[in-house]
Amino acid sequence: MEESRHDTVKSLMNQSSHRLLIKASDASAWVTCLRRIWFDKHQPMTESEPDDFTQFLFQAGLAHETAILEKIAQQHPVCRAKSIDHTIDLMRQGVPVIYQARLVDAEVGLIGYPDFLIRDDNGAYQAADAKLSLSENKKTTQIQLGIYRRLLKNNLPAMVYLGDGRIAQLSGDDLDILVDRFIHSMQTVLADNQPPIVRYSYSRCEVCPYVNRCLPEFIREEDPSLLYGVDGNVADQLAQINISTISQLAHSNAESIPDLPHLKSEKKKNRAILQARSYLTGKLFQLDKIDLPEGTWIHFDIEDDPMTSSRNRHVYLWGFLIPSYTKSCFEYVWSDDESADYDGWMRFLQKIEAYRNRYDSIVIAHYSNHEKSTIKKYAERYSMANNNTVSWLLGEESPLFDLQKPILNSLILPLQRYGLKDICKHPGLVNFQWENDESGSQWSVVQFKRFQSEERLTVKNSIKETILNYNRDDVIATRRLELWLRELSLNNPK
Ligand code: SF4
Known part of the structure; x- marks a missing residue:
């Protein structure tokens, strides 16, 4: 036995x-x-x-x-x-x-x-x-x-x-x-002797080793899940009403699409249809007026390390681009490791106060909600919700402005993802290229870990320099995005 x-x-x-x-x-x-x-x-x-x-x-x-x-x-x-x-x-x-x-x-x-x-x-x-x-x-x-x-x-x-x-x-x-x-x-x-039929998902497929097998098939079949905002559930529900391809969706109108569990409002239906048209033609559609706040703009971006011993995200770089927005106008607060986390946070708040005193009515522009949610987490971590600078940053008159919002509210772009790099790198949109093409947030974390473990001072400094250059390009990119949006709103005031 x-x-x-x-x-x-x-x-x-x-x-x-x-x-x-x-x-x-x-x-x-x-x-x-x-x-x-x-x-x-x-x-x-x-x-x-x-x-x-x-x-x-x-x-x-x-x-x-x-x-x-x-x-x-x-x-x-x-x-x-x-x-x-x-x-x-x-x-x-x-x-x-x-x-x-x-x-x-x-x-x-x-x-x-x-x-x-x-x-x-x-x-x-x-x-x-x-x-x-x-x-x-x-x-x-x-x-x-x-x-x-x-x-x-x-x-x-x-x-x-x-x-x-x-x-x-x-x-x-x-x-x-x-x-x-x-x-x-x-x-x-x-x-099963055949691969199962599934829908496309940018975040899943982008990092999958089989993407070169699947993507051509999705493209050939014009699978609607290739579109930004149309996930697998929406694509399945559209297929049930005989809209199975991007062309069929592009030729639909919002009134003829019944309310679907994942596509109910007229606005969402319209967005999906325009996204299909944008995919097929490469055109940009403006849905609404682009509203940008008045004031002195400071562009802001952070780099943080999720792999800390406490499991709290440690911001090692708080980067800014201030007027007159040239490369030399890049300023930053750097923090070597988690033991300097509080010190870095306090120096960040001091820098914000210095800007507040230097400029009238400032707008601190960032891309996506990550910067604001990180400030909230730091305020909780150090019980500083009542601190003057923190209350100003997070209060009703907050100077923080998420540049992704006007884009999501007002524009349909010929893209599968609306990240900063996707929009800025596109030659038909902002067309701004990062000096280091390999750089990205994960790349930055790896470089920061190399920085931390490196003992040779010259190598250590050179790693730090590459991280700073990457962050500087990020804030220059948000500045270019701002200018591109201003030009767009001048040409299409709505
Ligand atoms: S590329 Fe293919 S196998 Fe990989 S996640 Fe996408 S659909 Fe699945």
């Missing part, structure tokens, strides 16, 4: 390099896109080199796992498992902690590698993973940990050792239901 079980495990492990097993780690791709998991299982890509940010996250995760291992090893004997059979042996021996365990259910074809198996007083094992955070990829973590529980066949909660020192416990009916849904769906994907 025992031998035949081992034979089954061996034969399962030989199946196309485990590809046709359901692995706990499949949860990540499954949560992202069913088509992606189908490709992973049936037509996988050869592994490509992960980008710098992904490598950085991987290294940070590994460092956290090592720190947890060291902590556990100070309290209990730990054995590293070398295989499935070795894991079973170690469990039989009653080893207190098994590191890098390997669990399998040969009948279901299910496999999972928990970071730790921890033996309780009754001799049962509890699965645990080290994860920096639970909020990001929460569903993936729930499925992975739920699979470990399923493989251990006991009711003990699974544990997550978090980056902030807390230990989360996962169990319950909802977790079991989610795991059942995952296993059932995975069995269907494994049995």
